[in-house]
Amino acid sequence: MKIQRLLWLISLFTFLVLAGCGQGSNNVYEENINGSSEEEMVEIDGLKYTMAVEKENDVIEVTLSLKNTLEKDAITVDFSSGHQFDIFIHDEDDNLLYDYAEGMMFTQAFITETINAGEELTFTDSWNSNNTTDAAPLKISSQLNIYQVDGTNLEGTPFKLEKTWTK
Template sequence: MKKFLVIIMAMLFIAAGCASSGESKAKDDEETENVSGEKANEETNEETKEKTDSEESDQPEEDTEQDSTEEVDLQTLLEQIEMSAAVNPETEKVTFDFSLKNNGEKDVNLHFSSGQQYEIIVKNAKGEEVYRYSEGKSFTQAVVSEEIKPSKELTFTSSWNYDQDGERVQPGTYSAEVTVLPMKMNGQTIEAKPFQVEKAFEIPSENQAFRNVKVEGENGQYTVSGEARVFEGSFMYNVEDGHQVIVMDTPVQVSEGAPGWGEFEFTVEIAEDQLPTSGTLTLMLYEISAKDGSVTNQKFVKLETFN
């Protein structure tokens, strides 16, 4: 019996030990699971943070790449536009003819901030400004748009009568800076002045006998007016077409003789069958020298061009 009790007690101790070991293992497993869960959460949070940082760092690069693309597009457009300019001085005025030609394969749309589409600045040999196209002018403030098709041109013409503050500038060498002023091209803002040309030219001496000559009319019927400073208030004219004289030498009397400037107006009539089929009718005004009868102070005026 005593031996039986000893066996029973030994079995109870063994059972108690197993229970304690199970609880300890369960506790260890629970702690391990919690630790693993916390580590997984930390790794997930870190991955999310790294992804967010990566996206944020990538965003400025995309903006930069987009800006770069726009800049290249504008530069390409600018390179396909060719500006040319010609300065044509005459006795009484200088004419500025200039244009923008589209050498590309796509349409180009120019947007101007106002009615002023260009500027012309003329300077003398000393670099002093003697003329500015926009001075004293008013322009509409509405945006103006011009389209240039491929291989086509946008042309401009302007003139200046050599006047500065009511007096004619001195003859000599001058420079003209011609600038076309679009603010946008195909919707992209233009910061600089890419369409600018500078040309040198000579202003001639004033004609001593004729000035402010104007011609009105067409098809053989013309009215010519102007001012003349001629001896005894008389001068001559004729008309030719480059091959023959059509209107023979004809005298004209002005309102007063030299040294004053006298006004004149006369008509030129040419029969239809005498008009050229192609070429230019040119009027020549001139004086006859009182000394030797030679032709002096010639001035050539275009009446009309036929094509």
């Protein structure tokens, strides 16, 4: 009886975790970045999320930043695995050219990051486009895979940005 109950609870927990992983949000912002390092942002509950894109030669560098804009001591953000962010690059026909996570393995451990007042958490990734950028525009989208802020569950994926790069 206890084993059945335990198995039921494990199944329920697994279902809830898997069901929450696929949820998305339409909280997408577009910007024409024209090869510069201009930024767009999403601000939620004192956390400002920005994505900057820079191109040098054939390398596109994407920098994601989550800054604590509150005067309170710290904000904690929780990730459900080592897969803390995503970056996707599509061509104008919506063909996927780059997926940050493709071919990678991530730790299956909960990760908690504390961001003190005025500080930021930063992630950077580079993609060598091998002249693919000559076929601009490119759609660059990113998201932070945060499931909790200060112990409160997030609905969907609110920290999500999209930019269009043109030559």
